[in-house]
Amino acid sequence: MDDDRWEAPRVLLAVDLVILTLRGSRLHVLLIERGVEPFRGALALPGGFLRDQEEDIVAAAHRELFEEAGLADVPHLEPLGVYGEPGRDPRGRVVSVAYLAIAPRLPEPVAGTDAAEASWRPVEHAMSSNVELAFDHRRILADGVERARVKLEHSALATAFCGETFTISELQQVYEAVWGVRLDPRNFYRKVQSARGFIVAAGSMRRTEGGRPARMFKAGPVQAIYPPMVRSAQAVAEGSDGRKDGRTAQTMPEGGANP
Amino acid sequence: MDDDRWEAPRVLLAVDLVILTLRGSRLHVLLIERGVEPFRGALALPGGFLRDQEEDIVAAAHRELFEEAGLADVPHLEPLGVYGEPGRDPRGRVVSVAYLAIAPRLPEPVAGTDAAEASWRPVEHAMSSNVELAFDHRRILADGVERARVKLEHSALATAFCGETFTISELQQVYEAVWGVRLDPRNFYRKVQSARGFIVAAGSMRRTEGGRPARMFKAGPVQAIYPPMVRSAQAVAEGSDGRKDGRTAQTMPEGGANP
DNA sequence: GAGACTTCCTGTCAGACTGACAAGAAGCTA
DNA sequence: TAGCTTCTTGTCAGTCTGACAGGAAGTCTC
Numbered sequence: 001m002d003d004d005r006w007e008a009p010r011v012l013l014a015v016d017l018v019i020l021t022l023r024g025s026r027l028h029v030l031l032i033e034r035g036v037e038p039f040r041g042a043l044a045l046p047g048g049f050l051r052d053q054e055e056d057i058v059a060a061a062h063r064e065l066f067e068e069a070g071l072a073d074v075p076h077l078e079p080l081g082v083y084g085e086p087g088r089d090p091r092g093r094v095v096s097v098a099y100l101a102i103a104p105r106l107p108e109p110v111a112g113t114d115a116a117e118a119s120w121r122p123v124e125h126a127m128s129s130n131v132e133l134a135f136d137h138r139r140i141l142a143d144g145v146e147r148a149r150v151k152l153e154h155s156a157l158a159t160a161f162c163g164e165t166f167t168i169s170e171l172q173q174v175y176e177a178v179w180g181v182r183l184d185p186r187n188f189y190r191k192v193q194s195a196r197g198f199i200v201a202a203g204s205m206r207r208t209e210g211g212r213p214a215r216m217f218k219a220g221p222v223q224a225i226y227p228p229m230v231r232s233a234q235a236v237a238e239g240s241d242g243r244k245d246g247r248t249a250q251t252m253p254e255g256g257a258n259p
Numbered sequence: 260m261d262d263d264r265w266e267a268p269r270v271l272l273a274v275d276l277v278i279l280t281l282r283g284s285r286l287h288v289l290l291i292e293r294g295v296e297p298f299r300g301a302l303a304l305p306g307g308f309l310r311d312q313e314e315d316i317v318a319a320a321h322r323e324l325f326e327e328a329g330l331a332d333v334p335h336l337e338p339l340g341v342y343g344e345p346g347r348d349p350r351g352r353v354v355s356v357a358y359l360a361i362a363p364r365l366p367e368p369v370a371g372t373d374a375a376e377a378s379w380r381p382v383e384h385a386m387s388s389n390v391e392l393a394f395d396h397r398r399i400l401a402d403g404v405e406r407a408r409v410k411l412e413h414s415a416l417a418t419a420f421c422g423e424t425f426t427i428s429e430l431q432q433v434y435e436a437v438w439g440v441r442l443d444p445r446n447f448y449r450k451v452q453s454a455r456g457f458i459v460a461a462g463s464m465r466r467t468e469g470g471r472p473a474r475m476f477k478a479g480p481v482q483a484i485y486p487p488m489v490r491s492a493q494a495v496a497e498g499s500d501g502r503k504d505g506r507t508a509q510t511m512p513e514g515g516a517n518p
Numbered sequence: 519g520a521g522a523c524t525t526c527c528t529g530t531c532a533g534a535c536t537g538a539c540a541a542g543a544a545g546c547t548a
Numbered sequence: 549t550a551g552c553t554t555c556t557t558g559t560c561a562g563t564c565t566g567a568c569a570g571g572a573a574g575t576c577t578c
Contacts (some may be wrong), residue, residue: 009272011269011270011309012267019570040332049268050268054345055268055346074450084316084356085315086312086314092312093312093313093356095272097341097343168526186527187565190528192566208526209525210524211523211524212527213526213573214527214572228489232553315578427555444555445538445555446536446538448556449557450535468550469545469546470546471543471544471545471546471554473554474555484533
């Protein structure tokens with residue numbers, strides 16, 4: 001850091017948001033249709049500039065989410081990466097901080113400021129090559145999805161996709177949707193039960209959808225689950241989208257910035 | 260993103276660097292003693308502001324590393340996080356992008372611009388409570404160290420701590436130093452050999468330090484190793500420094516227990 | 519109310535992986 | 549050559565994983 005008598009340049013600071021949810025057992029991402037230039041009419045991740053010098057970055061993210069898509073109460077925004085390549089935005093030097101959030105059935109978004117429309121799109125569709133995303137948002141989205149996959153292995157994140165209480169098979173659907181694989185229900189059952197503190201029984205409530213009623217669980221106290229859930233070598237190598245390049249340079253896999 | 264007729268605020272953009280290396284089988288971090296206000300005289304991570312509007316962020320990181328500590332050719336800078344809380348810097352709204360790098364025996368640093376001194380410090384010393392680090396650098400450092408620990412599990416990062424060729428026991432020392440645990444050489448040997456593509460034999464060269472000469476290896480082609488190296492539950496829970504609060508200091512309360 | 523059907527849950531079994539440890543291999547030193 | 553060091557190859561029991569059988573407990577249809 002830290003020079004003093006010389007004048008350091010200033011940049012525009014933006015936030016971009018990768019909001020993932022599950023709808024009908026498929027992974028969806030929140031996209032808006034841009035209502036202003038540049039990239040007017042193109043799809044984009046929600047986001048925007050800081051409102052003023054004093055605004056906290058995470059606060060700005062929440063604000064944009066509400067302004068552009070009408071979503072409040074999105075639980076936890078996790079820092080995903082920084083995208084600040086010169087030239088990524090025609091309006092000047094814009095450095096964007098990306099956040100990732102994952103939540104249970106979120107409501108339909110409502111388009112607001114600068115957004116002609118806001119909606120949930122299946123991730124595979126949004127990442128397919130015939131959809132144009134504004135700026136470098138395709139990359140940010142890909143990074144966010146990959147991050148979600150990795151986090152599912154070690155953290156209790158998957159429960160964030162579910163409601164407050166859930167059945168084990170609902171939890172399994174989360175893993176299947178995010179990882180893009182099929183899992184054996186019986187082995188999955190054993191696995192999640194043996195990870196201490198991952199999930200805990202929630203009373204004797206039951207919920208049913210045709211078959212034998214399932215026991216309800218809720219998220220356990222543990223953040224980092226042990227032993228970890230492990231994707232097969234194949235799943236790791238392939239992902240479920242088309243990326244073949246292994247890791248990306250820009251993301252920051254864990255931890256980071258918000259207070 | 261994306262407002263147009265209204266004027267978005269601009270912020271100062273800085274980079275901060277967590278550079279880790281191994282010296283005498285202990286993990287060390289590069290710190291400078293600040294030669295200018297604020298925090299003059301305090302220890303800090305190397306870093307600084309963008310030079311101009313057009314400078315790439317990673318390029319700025321490399322430049323600062325060279326200017327402040329005389330280090331060039333630090334291999335790969337990995338994005339670590341963004342630290343932009345209002346008030347973290349008395350000079351105004353400063354948003355800092357932190358990078359992590361890990362390298363084999365780097366040379367002694369040479370203090371340069373703004374740095375009264377630059378040196379390698381044992382990580383446990385730098386993070387101990389009686390050392391004052393400037394700004395929020397204690398947190399950034401803690402995040403960087405934890406990141407390194409996690410990366411060792413899944414990526415071939417450990418080889419980056421070694422020279423171009425190395426013995427398996429040298430590689431083991433890397434894991435022991437970063438994770439802060441002792442490992443069984445025989446099991447470690449089996450483990451790294453069975454992870455396909457992690458390390459490959461490097462000719463028939465040998466190096467010796469008293470006992471039977473060891474075979475030399477070099478980093479394999481694989482970035483993500485499978486099966487992963489797994490820290491024991493205990494190691495994960497404790498870390499190796501003085502932290503007693505589990506692993507969440509910087510992993511942050513993520514989604515899971517967030518009903 | 520008797521199947522038929524669905525989903526949930528408990529087991530079993532072989533193979534893979536892990537931690538602990540024995541012992542040989544191959545250098546150096548005295 | 550004996551003794552010491554470190555590297556390397558094995559062994560063995562316990563645990564974890566993937567594949568799969570089958571019973572439990574509801575709903576649906578007739």
